[in-house]
Amino acid sequence: MQPMGSTGKKTSTGRPGETGAGLGGAVDEGPRAGLDPVAAAALVAADKRHVWHPFTPMRDWCADGHEPLLLVRGEGAWLWDQHGRRYLDGNASIWTNIHGHGHPHINAAIAAQLQRVSHVSFLGTTNEPAIRLAERLAGLFPDNTLTRVFFSDDGSTAIEAAVRMALQYHSQTGAPERRRLLVFERGYHGDTLGAASLGGIGAFRGPTAGFGYEVERVESMDQVRLLAPEVVAGLAAAVIEPLVQGPAGMRPWPAGMLRALSDWCRRQGVLLILDEVMTGFGRTGRMFACEHEGVVPDFIALAKGLTGGYLPLAATLTRESIFEAFLGDVAEMKTFYYGHSYCGNPLGCAAALANLEVFERERTLVGLSPKIEHMGRRLQRLGDHARVRETRQCGMIAAVEICRRKDPMEPWPWEAQMGARVCLAARRHGLLTRAIGNDIVLLPPLCVDIDQIDLAFDALERALGETS
Numbered sequence: 001m002q003p004m005g006s007t008g009k010k011t012s013t014g015r016p017g018e019t020g021a022g023l024g025g026a027v028d029e030g031p032r033a034g035l036d037p038v039a040a041a042a043l044v045a046a047d048k049r050h051v052w053h054p055f056t057p058m059r060d061w062c063a064d065g066h067e068p069l070l071l072v073r074g075e076g077a078w079l080w081d082q083h084g085r086r087y088l089d090g091n092a093s094i095w096t097n098i099h100g101h102g103h104p105h106i107n108a109a110i111a112a113q114l115q116r117v118s119h120v121s122f123l124g125t126t127n128e129p130a131i132r133l134a135e136r137l138a139g140l141f142p143d144n145t146l147t148r149v150f151f152s153d154d155g156s157t158a159i160e161a162a163v164r165m166a167l168q169y170h171s172q173t174g175a176p177e178r179r180r181l182l183v184f185e186r187g188y189h190g191d192t193l194g195a196a197s198l199g200g201i202g203a204f205r206g207p208t209a210g211f212g213y214e215v216e217r218v219e220s221m222d223q224v225r226l227l228a229p230e231v232v233a234g235l236a237a238a239v240i241e242p243l244v245q246g247p248a249g250m251r252p253w254p255a256g257m258l259r260a261l262s263d264w265c266r267r268q269g270v271l272l273i274l275d276e277v278m279t280g281f282g283r284t285g286r287m288f289a290c291e292h293e294g295v296v297p298d299f300i301a302l303a304k305g306l307t308g309g310y311l312p313l314a315a316t317l318t319r320e321s322i323f324e325a326f327l328g329d330v331a332e333m334k335t336f337y338y339g340h341s342y343c344g345n346p347l348g349c350a351a352a353l354a355n356l357e358v359f360e361r362e363r364t365l366v367g368l369s370p371k372i373e374h375m376g377r378r379l380q381r382l383g384d385h386a387r388v389r390e391t392r393q394c395g396m397i398a399a400v401e402i403c404r405r406k407d408p409m410e411p412w413p414w415e416a417q418m419g420a421r422v423c424l425a426a427r428r429h430g431l432l433t434r435a436i437g438n439d440i441v442l443l444p445p446l447c448v449d450i451d452q453i454d455l456a457f458d459a460l461e462r463a464l465g466e467t468s
C-alpha cells in the first residue's frame, strides 16, 4: 500500500461545489480514519468463523492469506477501510448509492423519522412517510399512468409482486390461460425462487433450475415477433431490464427495442413489467430508463437506488386499471394476498423521500451530462487497450470487458478470475469495484466528480497493466 501522505487533507465528498482530491492510489489516512488494528483483526477472524457472504467463494474468503476489506466509513463517493485507507466507491455499493454516503439531508430525514417510529405494520394500518412516498413516486410518471404503489423490501420482491399481480390480474379478468412469462436470455431479476426462474444467466439459477414460473425465453425482439400465436396467447407478461441488461455485463439493447417490445405487448394483450431495479433513479441519465423511449409499462419494479442506497426498500408501481381488477367483495377472493413484514417501512420511506428531494435540490440529473461524456471519453481510450475486448456504456453505467488477446480474439477463461484480479489490483490505486466474470463494472454514485471519474479510470488502466 502506498501511503500518499495526505493525512489531514480535506477530502472531497463528491458533492456539487467540491473538487475531488484526484490522487492516484488508495489514500492512507492512518488508523485515525480506520479501526484499532487489534479490534480489526478480531472482527475479521470472527467474520471468517461465522459469516456466509453472498456470491462469494467462501473457501478463498476464509483462507489465511485473505484479508477482507472491512469498510468502516463513507462520505460522498469515498469509503474507508479498517486501516484508514480511502477508496472511490466505483460500483456504488453494489449499484445502490446515488448521492453519496452520509449525505446530510438523507441522514437527517432518517434520524427525524427514528425519533417518531422505526417500523409499523402496513397490513391494515398506514404511515405518513409511505403515503407521501407513494404520492411522490406516482408523480414521477406521466399523469394517470402508474398510480398505484406496492411496497416491499428489495429488487427480487418488487419483481415477485409484479409477476404475481400480472398472473392474478389475468385470472380475474377472464384470461386464466395467460400463465407464462416472456423473459430474455442473460436477463437478471433477483435471487428468490420466482425471480431467479425469470433469469437467463445459468450460473445464478443454481439448484433452482427447473423450479419457478413457466417461462418462454427469447434472445431478441426478432425472436419475440416469431413466437407462434398459441404461445403468445398463453403469455401473461413480458419481463425485461429496459435499455441495458445489468448482471449480463451492462449490455445495452439496440435503440428502439424497448419501444418495439412495448408496442408488441400492447397489441398482443401481454402486460409489460420493467425491471428498473438497477436503471432507476438517474443511472441512465434520465430518472428512469423507460423515459428514453417514451414507454410507460404496466408495472415497474424499483429498489436499489430508491432510498439513495441507505436502506432496503422496494416499490412496484402499476396502473389503476390493473388495480381495479383486484376490487370486489371479500368472498370473491380478488384480494392480493401477498406482502412482507417490512412493507412500507417508515425509515426506508423517509430515506426515499429525502433521496428524491436531493434530486431536486442539487439538480442531480442536469449535472450528469458532463460526467457521462467524460466517462465516454475515458471508456473510448480504454477500448484501445490491448487487453480490452470492448467497453459498454449506458449513461452512468459502464463495463470494460477484458480479454487475453484481441487479435485474434482470445477471452480469458472464467476460471482465471481475471476480472476479480484486475479489481483487486485496482484497489491498490484507490478504486473499489467488482467484476462480473470478465466484465469490470464502473457504476459510481451519481455524485462523483470529473476528478473522481479520472481516478477510477487511472486506477483501472494501471491495474490492467499490472495483471496482464
Ligand SMILES: *Cc1c(COP(=O)(O)O)cnc(C)c1O
Pocket (backbone or CB within 6 Å): 095, 154, 155, 156, 157, 188, 189, 190, 191, 241, 246, 247, 275, 276, 277, 278, 279, 303, 304
Ligand atoms: C439487483 C437487481 C435485482 C435484485 O434486487 P435485490 O435487491 O438484490 O433483490 C433485480 N433486477 C436487477 C436488474 C438488479 O440489478
